[in-house]
Amino acid sequence: MRIATFNINGTAARLPRLLEWLAAAAPDVACLQEIKTVSENFPVQAFRDAGYHCLVHGQKGFNGVAILSKLPATETARGLAGDDADEQARYLEADVGGVRVASIYLPNGNPQPGPKFDYKLAWLARLERRAAELLALEVPVVLAGDYNVIPTDEDVFSATAMADDALTQPESRAAYRRLLYAGWMDAIRARTPVGPVYTFWDYQAGAWARNNGLRIDHLLLSPLAADRMLDAGVDFKVRGAERASDHAPVWVALRG
DNA sequence: ATGCCTATGCGACATAGA
Numbered sequence: 578m579r580i581a582t583f584n585i586n587g588t589a590a591r592l593p594r595l596l597e598w599l600a601a602a603a604p605d606v607a608c609l610q611e612i613k614t615v616s617e618n619f620p621v622q623a624f625r626d627a628g629y630h631c632l633v634h635g636q637k638g639f640n641g642v643a644i645l646s647k648l649p650a651t652e653t654a655r656g657l658a659g660d661d662a663d664e665q666a667r668y669l670e671a672d673v674g675g676v677r678v679a680s681i682y683l684p685n686g687n688p689q690p691g692p693k694f695d696y697k698l699a700w701l702a703r704l705e706r707r708a709a710e711l712l713a714l715e716v717p718v719v720l721a722g723d724y725n726v727i728p729t730d731e732d733v734f735s736a737t738a739m740a741d742d743a744l745t746q747p748e749s750r751a752a753y754r755r756l757l758y759a760g761w762m763d764a765i766r767a768r769t770p771v772g773p774v775y776t777f778w779d780y781q782a783g784a785w786a787r788n789n790g791l792r793i794d795h796l797l798l799s800p801l802a803a804d805r806m807l808d809a810g811v812d813f814k815v816r817g818a819e820r821a822s823d824h825a826p827v828w829v830a831l832r833g
Numbered sequence: 834a835t836g837c838c839t840a841t842g843c844g845a846c847a848t849a850g851a
Contacts, residue, residue: 586840587839587841589841590839590841591840614841637842638841638842638848638849639840639841685849685850686851687851725850739851742851743851777851780837780838780839781837782836784837784838791851793851820839823839823851
């Protein structure tokens with residue numbers, strides 16, 4: 578089973594690229610972020626024609642997450658518990674073929690310090706609580722998404738250029754590291770332990786051409802999912818297409 | 834020191850992204 582995460586940066590703007598990628602990569606599950614549409618306007622029929630069921634948690638204009646799956650999916654959570662006032666669509670979770678999968682769009686947190694950074698850290702704390710509940714289930718789980726966290730200086734083209742950014746702050750990194758120490762395996766780093774691996778390249782300043790990237794899209798695997806991992810990687814080519822998202826898809830292959 | 838691009842919206846610029 579191949580499970581991918583892809584921040585598409587707008588469904589309407591990205592639909593042709595997205596359908597091309599689904600046809601070429603044929604993931605069994607695709608966790609999408611930044612769909613930037615209300616659920617009612619998500620092009621369910623186009624994905625159905627491509628062979629995918631859809632679960633959608635959208636909102637107007639910004640954010641929004643979805644899970645596409647070849648097998649039928651059973652929704653297990655919509656939104657993260659812990660803050661009833663939080664109306665941003667950033668978390669969707671489902672059972673697909675015996676694997677629990679979450680599509681995560683973590684808050685960016687800039688500028689920091691400030692309320693947006695506080696929201697990011699609070700969201701990370703809520704995610705840690707949900708992650709602990711999921712570990713206790715003792716089933717294969719894949720937490721897939723745009724974490725907006727650059728885990729280490731090896732995951733960024735220039736640590737100094739990003740030193741004041743919310744994505745590299747010690748508090749953001751500590752929360753991510755706590756997830757790893759709790760038992761979650763970073764699939765990309767399990768496959769490629771050393772050297773730069775990027776999943777995002779800014780539209781500005783020729784970042785793609787210069788390979789000025791960041792690694793912020795992650796696949797965290799519970800122990801039972803990690804046991805089944807065959808391979809993991811980034812579909813770099815997708816970022817080089819015309820009218821591409823600023824993120825590339827990241828995928829993991831599980832046995833069975 | 835700032836903007837560089839891109840997407841969206843009750844568009845005519847503002848906001849958000851990262």
